[in-house]
Amino acid sequence: xxxxxxxxxxxxxxxxxxxxxxxxxxxxxxxxxxxxxxxxxxxxxxxxxxxxxxxxxxxxxxxxxxxxxxxxxxxxxxxxxxxxxxxxxxxxxxxxxxxxxxxxxxxxxxxxxxxxxxxxxxxxxxxxxxxxxxxxxxxxxxxxxxxxxxxxxxxxxxxxxxxxxxxxxxxxxxxxxxxxxxxxxxxxxxxxxxxxxxxxxxxxxxxxxxxxxxxxxxxxxxxxxxxxxxxxxxxxxxxxxxxxxxxxxxxxxxxxxxxxxxxxxxxxxxxxxxxxxxxxxxxxxxxxxxxxxxxxxxxxxxxxxxxxxxxxxxxxxxxxxxxxxxxxxxxxxxxxxxxxxx
Amino acid sequence: xxxxxxxxxxxxxxxxxxxxxxxxxxxxxxxxxxxxxxxxxxxxxxxxxxxxxxxxxxxxxxxxxxxxxxxxxxxxxxxxxxxxxxxxxxxxxxxxxxxxxxxxxxxxxxxxxxxxxxxxxxxxxxxxxxxxxxxxxxxxxxxxxxxxxxxxxxxxxxxxxxxxxxxxxxxxxxxxxxxxxxxxxxxxxxxxxxxxxxxxxxxxxxxxxxxxxxxxxxxxxxxxxxxxxxxxxxxxxxxxxxxxxxxxxxxxxxxxxxxxxxxxxxxxxxxxxxxxxxxxxxxxxxxxxxxxxxxxxxxxxxxxxxxxxxxxxxxxxxxxxxxxxxxxxxxxxxxxxxxxxx
DNA sequence: ATGAAAGCGCTAACAA
DNA sequence: TTGTTAGCGCTTTCAT
Numbered sequence: 001x002x003x004x005x006x007x008x009x010x011x012x013x014x015x016x017x018x019x020x021x022x023x024x025x026x027x028x029x030x031x032x033x034x035x036x037x038x039x040x041x042x043x044x045x046x047x048x049x050x051x052x053x054x055x056x057x058x059x060x061x062x063x064x065x066x067x068x069x070x071x072x073x074x075x076x077x078x079x080x081x082x083x084x085x086x087x088x089x090x091x092x093x094x095x096x097x098x099x100x101x102x103x104x105x106x107x108x109x110x111x112x113x114x115x116x117x118x119x120x121x122x123x124x125x126x127x128x129x130x131x132x133x134x135x136x137x138x139x140x141x142x143x144x145x146x147x148x149x150x151x152x153x154x155x156x157x158x159x160x161x162x163x164x165x166x167x168x169x170x171x172x173x174x175x176x177x178x179x180x181x182x183x184x185x186x187x188x189x190x191x192x193x194x195x196x197x198x199x200x201x202x203x204x205x206x207x208x209x210x211x212x213x214x215x216x217x218x219x220x221x222x223x224x225x226x227x228x229x230x231x232x233x234x235x236x237x238x239x240x241x242x243x244x245x246x247x248x249x250x251x252x253x254x255x256x257x258x259x260x261x262x263x264x265x266x267x268x269x270x271x272x273x274x275x276x277x278x279x280x281x282x283x284x285x286x287x288x289x290x291x292x293x294x295x296x297x298x299x300x301x302x303x304x305x306x307x308x309x310x311x312x313x314x315x316x317x318x319x320x321x322x323x324x325x326x327x328x329x330x331x332x333x334x335x336x337x338x339x340x341x342x
Numbered sequence: 343x344x345x346x347x348x349x350x351x352x353x354x355x356x357x358x359x360x361x362x363x364x365x366x367x368x369x370x371x372x373x374x375x376x377x378x379x380x381x382x383x384x385x386x387x388x389x390x391x392x393x394x395x396x397x398x399x400x401x402x403x404x405x406x407x408x409x410x411x412x413x414x415x416x417x418x419x420x421x422x423x424x425x426x427x428x429x430x431x432x433x434x435x436x437x438x439x440x441x442x443x444x445x446x447x448x449x450x451x452x453x454x455x456x457x458x459x460x461x462x463x464x465x466x467x468x469x470x471x472x473x474x475x476x477x478x479x480x481x482x483x484x485x486x487x488x489x490x491x492x493x494x495x496x497x498x499x500x501x502x503x504x505x506x507x508x509x510x511x512x513x514x515x516x517x518x519x520x521x522x523x524x525x526x527x528x529x530x531x532x533x534x535x536x537x538x539x540x541x542x543x544x545x546x547x548x549x550x551x552x553x554x555x556x557x558x559x560x561x562x563x564x565x566x567x568x569x570x571x572x573x574x575x576x577x578x579x580x581x582x583x584x585x586x587x588x589x590x591x592x593x594x595x596x597x598x599x600x601x602x603x604x605x606x607x608x609x610x611x612x613x614x615x616x617x618x619x620x621x622x623x624x625x626x627x628x629x630x631x632x633x634x635x636x637x638x639x640x641x642x643x644x645x646x647x648x649x650x651x652x653x654x655x656x657x658x659x660x661x662x663x664x665x666x667x668x669x670x671x672x673x674x675x676x677x678x679x680x681x682x683x684x
Numbered sequence: 685a686t687g688a689a690a691g692c693g694c695t696a697a698c699a700a
Numbered sequence: 701t702t703g704t705t706a707g708c709g710c711t712t713t714c715a716t
Contacts, residue, residue, distance in 0.1 A: 017687050053399045053460050054709035057692050072420030094459050097439040117436050118395050282624040359703050396693035399708050
């Protein structure tokens, strides 16, 4: 197999210099139309492919971005990554992926790996157990282009793309209220993550708006898993004054909630309402189907990448900090709708 | 912000040459222990990070591999990618990801992107609609290190890591037989993909072994989706001699099958048995829970990467073609087990 | 409109 | 054991 064509092969074939070829290939204004034509022709003939490595070394840009996700096992992240990728590829960027498995330790390792690979920027959805954002503040001072998506954090002063978690939670809770549930509990997520605080606030404010009492006993803080949903229900059912509905901070929690309710022979939605968050794939396939909040995954991916791109290209200017907030889209299904209520 | 430290900064600080530093950093045998020590110390002090771009340009190795998956929306692929990533990161490789969205066109685009990024090797699970493997044969002649995983194809002469689809299908079908289903149908996948041929053969051979009649009308070729599962059932129920069980080529098909059966008020597993393939996450959460075949996702990812690595490192030798076949692990759940049968 | 020349940071053959 | 030197392929300033 012969060596791949370089800019020089083209140049010698045409009796011009590599510089001219390079410029022609970049459609540089000061190159004559005719040479551009012939360069393109020869490039094509020799099946020339630009060596991105060499070009990166020279230009300092790799045209690669890194994406850190907690896990690829959820439809949510798969779908966001899809949005990112689609958009990135259109703009000539490649996507490196790294799964943190929900630990801050791996998260850092991933970022270090990305930096070693000289990515142009990084997209991060922080791990469940990330409580300390010092590392991100450090990155910020180093001016590494970085954008948080979904799980963001204000304190680090980093741009982000999220959905309106507060509003989503508000809509969900209000929907339960309208379906005549009277004692609505909340299976919450780790409160060091803003996303889960916001959802809790949304839940609380919806109750307030409708003059329903807030009750600390009705809030269970779990860790966003099927297991924690089950535990939440065990806890709620142990109360003297038992709730009759749960707004879960996330679909897997909601799934655990439903499973445990079924184990107790409690009927959903007749006796007990359930609302989730994330619009995971399984939600429309379980029985009853799960009401939830769609997070605009593809749009989130697209916006995240585009925001990152802006930051990458703005690198020299004063760094912009932007927050993009997408609208949550409720998906009302069976688990929260009593048949006799309109 | 000052520029990141280079090999030269270290060299000048120590009054030695860049070459020595480079060698020290690689733990080259002919460098004295003491200089290694001091180099390491200064490197640390200056927070030196090797520039992989420069090193790639020189060495011709990027330490990146590309992975093409049809879609990130399935637990299966997410999980395999996890296995790949874990293993790759341990060996100092980065993973580029590309989703083909199940079209051959995107698949090729992804590979071209990877080649442009000069990855050291490529892992591919081919798209549903890939019927022509000419492109892969071409890659093969160009000696691009490449390994198929899950959805492989013999004809292209490319190494692969798969599970024993034949055996998995055989086990599934035999299990249905043992549960006293008498007219077992098969909702199959695209027959231009070997994986689905193998599953069909496994199904057929299990029937043969137990002296049950083969019936072409009992095989429906779909495209591996919820929709095609529904259509399959509509077709099967339209037959005069209706089946009483379905072995579906894949879990999403099985899900469609179950949904459509429920829509017809047919009881699973009492009146109708269902068996899937892939062990998708939803299978244990739907009602009834879905019997299926686990595909050893993490092991598959690990094996795939390791095989690819072998090929990458063997590049100069005569190319090895290897096939690694993993054992399918049946997961027997409710959808295929009649209560009154032991 | 094109060429000449330098250099991105690292590695490796050859020399000493 | 360490230094010298060249060069991976491309981009870009300066010159023509």
